[in-house]
Amino acid sequence: MIKVASYNMRKSIGTDRRRRPERTLQVLCEVGADVIALQEADRRFGTREAVLTSHLLAEHGDWKPVLFGMRARSMGWHGNALLVRKDAEVLDCEAIHLPTLEPRGAVMADIRLRGEVIRVVGMHLDLSGLWRRRQAATIIAHLAASTHQYPTVLMGDLNEWSAHAGVLRDFGQHFRFADTGKSFHARRPMARLDRIMVSHDLAVEEAGVHASLSARNASDHLPVWATLRPA
Template sequence: MISVASYNIRKSVGTDWRRDPARILDILNEVDADIVALQEVDRRFGSRSASLSPEMITERTDYSAISFGVRAQSLGWHGNTILYRRGIEVLYTRSLTLPALEPRGAVLADFRIGEEKLRVIGLHLGLVDLWRRRQAQSVLNQLDVLDEALPTVIMGDLNQWTTEGGCLSHFAASHRVIEPGPSFHSTKPVLNFDRIITTMDVEVTGSGVHMSDLARKGSDHLPVWARLKIDQQAAQVSRTA
């Protein structure tokens, strides 16, 4: 069993308007996933320095961070990065550029977890429906041209107001779209902005929204999580198709 999570940390600024990276890391320890996709990990202006430092992540959690930042002080690519539990092997990483009116991107990492291989995409889609659709299709197109097909999880803040249609229809054509539950606004969650999407060779055995008292204060989003099981027979078919 593999556990994953996604969390828009809003640059570590909580609902009390305090920037508290230690609180974010405590929340991640509560969630206790094997792999975590983070959004809005870097500050937006100036040096765009990371609100979480790799050193602090290592000191306070069992995670290591993949640095996708192109600036010396940044950790993410357009704010996106991926954390993985120490002991998991990173096989490959890359950044994905997405079409947008405003800067948007996604990050990709292939992992070996015990006997399994898993591809993880972390992303944060735009605020405009037309561009969200284009961004979703761009992610799928960039996955299609990779040399090796792997069981894949796509997760992040989709900014999709509706529970179906829009960019979700692009993913749903060939993927499972999981709805862990309302994750925004963290003080009174009513919107399903944060989603987990998998290829058909990944079985989701459980999913949900992490609603601890600490999480309600850490960001305007709540973390979402899923437990996964790879269907080896289906994965083999996908690799040979």
């Protein structure tokens, strides 16, 4: 069994408008996932420095970042990052360039954990429905063209307010959605912007939204999670 989670951490700026990376890490520890897709994990301007520094993760966390090597001080690519348990083996990783008018991207890694290999994609899609659909098509095509195929998990902030249309319909032709629940806004969840999707060779055992007091204060999104097993 593998537990995965997705979290738009909003650069560790909470609903109190204070930047507190230690609070973000506390929420991640509460969730306790084996693999975590983060969105808005880097600062927006300048060197795009990671908000959760390697030192902070090493000192207080059970995870290590997947290193994509895109920017020297960033954790991921356009704010998208992946954390894995320290005993996990990262077999391969890459950034996926998405069509967009503003900085957007996705990240992908093949991870061996407890003898199982899964492919994980983290994403943060555009606010525009047209560009979201183009980005979804790019991710789906990229996965289909991959030489090696593995059980696949896609996670992230899709920015899709529709219940069934748009990118949900596009991704739904190839993947199944975990029934996680409403994750935005953290103080009063009204929308399922954050999603976890799996290929048909994976089964979702449980899924949900982590809505602790810390999570309600740490970001404007709540983390979503799912436990998975081979189908």
